[in-house]
Amino acid sequence: MSFDQRMRERQGAGALGQPPEIILNETFNPFLNDSQSVNGSVPAYEILKIVILLPVAVVRVLVFVVSLLLGYLFTKLALFRARNVLTRPFPQWRRWLMLPVRLFARVNLFACGFHYIHIKGRPASREEAPILVSNHVTFADPLFLFFRHLPVIVTAYENLNLPIAGAITKAMQAIAVDRLSRESRHHASGAIKRKAMCNDWSHVMIFPEATTTNGKLLVSFKAGAFTPGYPVQPILFRYPHVHMDPSWVAEGPPINWLIFRLMTQFHNFMLVEYLPVIHPTVAERKNPIQFGERVRLTMARAMNTSVTNHTFEDAALAMEAVRLKIDSASAMLEFGEFKKIAPFTVKEAKRCLSEFVTMDCSKRGAVTYKEYIKAINLPDCLLLQQVYRYFDRVNCGHISFRQYAAGIAFISNHSRFKEAVKAAYDFCGGGGADSPDEATFLRSLRALIPSVSKQQVHSLFDKLDLKNGGILRRADFASYCDDHPDFLLLILIGKPSLL
Template structure:
């Protein structure tokens, strides 16, 4: 199932194709510098032709006057007196009239200052067309052939028992940078599509965030100004989906239906990378989230926090965890509150195994809607596990995303789950049950790995890097070492 908002990039792609066609048919005009150079060339050519014509006329008139003077000067004394000129006036006039003057030359034709699209513009338009073609092909594949979901879309097994996984399996990454992946990076680099994708990603997401900030400008809010908020949120969705498309996510497949905020206030999902945060932010119409107070100093982030009514916590404060839990409980029981987006793993998993769900989101003991995310892949698993686990850091991940022909994301909204009496009294059991449900839907294992294990793996990785660097330096020939 696809929401209406999911078709916005398709409409945008159609508009891009129309603009490209008009661009290629519309004459372009040079810059003022080029125009001045063209007019100067035209003026210089006309001036040269005029000077050549003047010299020709001057030469012919001089030759005729010389003949007339010789006819009048009969005695050859280089003087013409009255007697020699007497009776020869008509002859002189006839001689002057008989001068064969050349006709005026045709002025040079003013060159057509219109120019065709420059080669740089042609390259950019070809890059656009390649991206639009990939977008259209992927959407045709989904709309026409309707391939099956990689995640489970059948009836939910609320008592599912997914396979248990070890901590080592949770920290494993399965798609390293192979030759094929390096070739794609090289291909997108030399064609320039990589740079176009980066530029489009920055532009589209920046405009989307500006629309979020615009929704609260002048003290406006989603409750006091609902019409204004709908207009701004529409702009957020348009540019948000375009931003995802620039990352290669041309078609986000959605199964299930998001529950209304009267049914549940908590949206709980598995965390793989940063993309599902953006996708759920768009699908759930700018939900609330938990953020560090330090993020308020980031550009445009304060407006984002105000528009979504984010729960801002100070992690340095001793009471931060207590205040966060109190804010979640208050939000979960407030009928007017915005839905709260929570990723209880506290870090990103590798899609093969889910990390342990923290109990904070489940302590209120209220109904929750589980949101399952999965990225179907073959050569590139877009999980943000870090280099310590053999995976990708943030920039590695983005570079590999930009270098894919297409990235795919599947989202399934499960029916609202109401905890049992035992789970309301035991948030740890409630969290473990929800972890097992999501793991069974996305066909992943369930583990007790936590963010602390990831921190330990990072420390071991950094220690090995230091040791390897020291060993490498120790084996470097003395002649190659720099002297202090």
Template sequence: MASRNHGPTPASSLATPLLSDSITPTTHTRAANGHARGHDGHDDPCAAASVCDGGGDPFAFLSEDRRPPRPPGPSPADPFRNRTPALGGLYGWVRTLLLAPVAVVRLVLFGLSIAIGYAATWVALRGWTDSRERPREGAGPMPAWRRRLMWVTRLSARCILFSFGYHWITRKGRPAPRELAPIVVSNHVSYIDPIYFFYELFPTIVSSDSHDAIPFVGTIIRAMQVIYVDRFSPASRKSAVNEIKRKAAGNSFPRVLLFPEGTTTNGRFLISFQHGAFIPGYPVQPVVVRYPHVHFDQSWGNISLVALMFKMFTQFHNFMEVEYLPIVYPPEIKQENALHFAENTSFAMAHALNVLPTSYSYADSMIASRAEEAGKANCSSYMVEMAWVKEVSLS
């Protein structure tokens, strides 16, 4: 099971997190190794026969409570491609022309919301930290009155969502108390995701170094006491994990929000999880975000930010669903490390989304981007599921 059957872990247990930093894959975690195993870690001959030998029902796992088997090699999928990058035929052009005046009004609302939110954030940071500088590592939590002032920015964020056509947002479940699940993880489909979570949770986020230089956005995320990370620097990643541990351990900080996929996808698959959210060993609450659509894929894939914003402004309404899942607890057996914790969480989210987890990673999206820049056709064919390649090379 992705979540434990026992009751919530007492808050006092958060003081002794799982500190196993070893994430070396073991040979029993993938069906690709030739064996299917149940959750108790023992070989399941029936599952092994159906998955590996071709006997029995190959879809038996769908009716059982176990991880779906992964294929023994790369899968023919593209989790990064936006399916509707063009306007979408006659209907798209007619809709765009009809909503052009509405798009202007929405653009004005967007600009006003950004300006008001930025001004409120500047006031909230003034005298506490320099809004032009990054927060210091080891800094204390934002004072309560400054957090209350940030409600102006949070409401501005909701107005931004409204301007993009998210007039109502369907929410299932509810956030767990921060004392029980100090870390929240979510799939990442669009730039809309962090705007929603900023409004809903006002969490501390883990963000790329490059986001600090974005006008307005850089200042606002500093008020969230952002944890910066350079994904290409081992020292930066280690420092980020230490900051996640520190802020998750103290109830005076807000929740820590991470997008463990490390990049946006089209929502049709889950790609491999990075382990920064799972190494500290605290309970995690998974959240899944969906964007149901017919004519307009809202994912931020092979489409520019300006084009995606324009298409959002020229929709009658954009649908968004957010579902809070049950808490996933770290493994009780210390030999099971962050890799198992991440896989359990990924399985829970994939089950809720009704999608398959894959071994694609941020590296695959970079490969596809380089292929597109080089003018190659069918760029997705150059992706090789780098997380799977890495695992095979280590086994």
């Protein structure tokens, strides 16, 4: 690379520098149900099967509903006058009252077509392994675990408020956690350790992926199951299928349609394998992430599959992609790897995805330079080409959501971001005692882009002037830069001497 090329590259990076390059796994979407992968349509032979088995499905639905309601009544009986359900272990007689509920859970699985469940391996006693961990594919996983172990589960806080299932979850003396709250996760980690160390509780059961996948690989593990430093027993769930994928994932199908499809199959297969207990080393007790990774790799080898750095946040993005009616695979960031750039939150990622979808006029998961300048409503010029090149690092002529999000995350979380916003505001005329008006903003922007029209500046100024007062306030300018870091990038690339 020549000296002039290096200088242009340095200038094109702007005063904040360029984000580090990351390699993301684009070969597989762990949140896609096979039955939904072809436009969500049902093949003709499956429709015929549904018609034939419809009378059987009606009986199965009745059995499912009746057993669910009976289980709920026995659960309410077990919880009658019970206090501090989530913090004090049940006496043995209350656990006995839950035995019929466990049997009803097996009836529910039978009604869903899981007539025979193949079990491999030996479940460890609580003394051997106080913590159980498992991959999470569908609603049948916790039903089986409830039937077989009646464990203390770690679940999302909102599940406690579900009708019927909420009461059963409380009867399992669950550890509730808000997956998006660091404080809640910290409290949950302490509760896991307290309940795992006391034999008055049942096994502690955790799905360390913190979300459901299609079972074809293992996504990133949360550290909660491994922080106490106790032995764990991994459990593997597999659902061999040809036509009907039972996975309940972010991209669908809805739970009611999933249960209906399972009930209109002749038989559904479930394989459950108990792996040998895994004991942490001295080093792994001090480093639970390392312990969790060893457990994950052990489970992946037993499943003959691979691992990725997708996380619960990617599942949330997949659901947002479904809402925006785009391919969820193009919205995957693989957060476990992506966070090496910057601490990007789900809220920020969703906002970034919404902006990207607005720019992607062709809806093909890639934004060209023409689409980009059309979306930001500014004229073609060398400066805008440099801004676009900031995202298109390999100069391929289009940017993916991952490339766009990488640039936005790096800028918005940069240590000098606030300093850059202040410098950019001063450049736009805010360095004096008064806030700049539209005419001052026009002169500043034309110093960067001489060909910009008054109408384009007026449209941009309207977005910046939130109170329609005819002036550009510092707080409004900072808020716009928070939501549109690429606007700040435009100023910094055009005037690298500001920082």
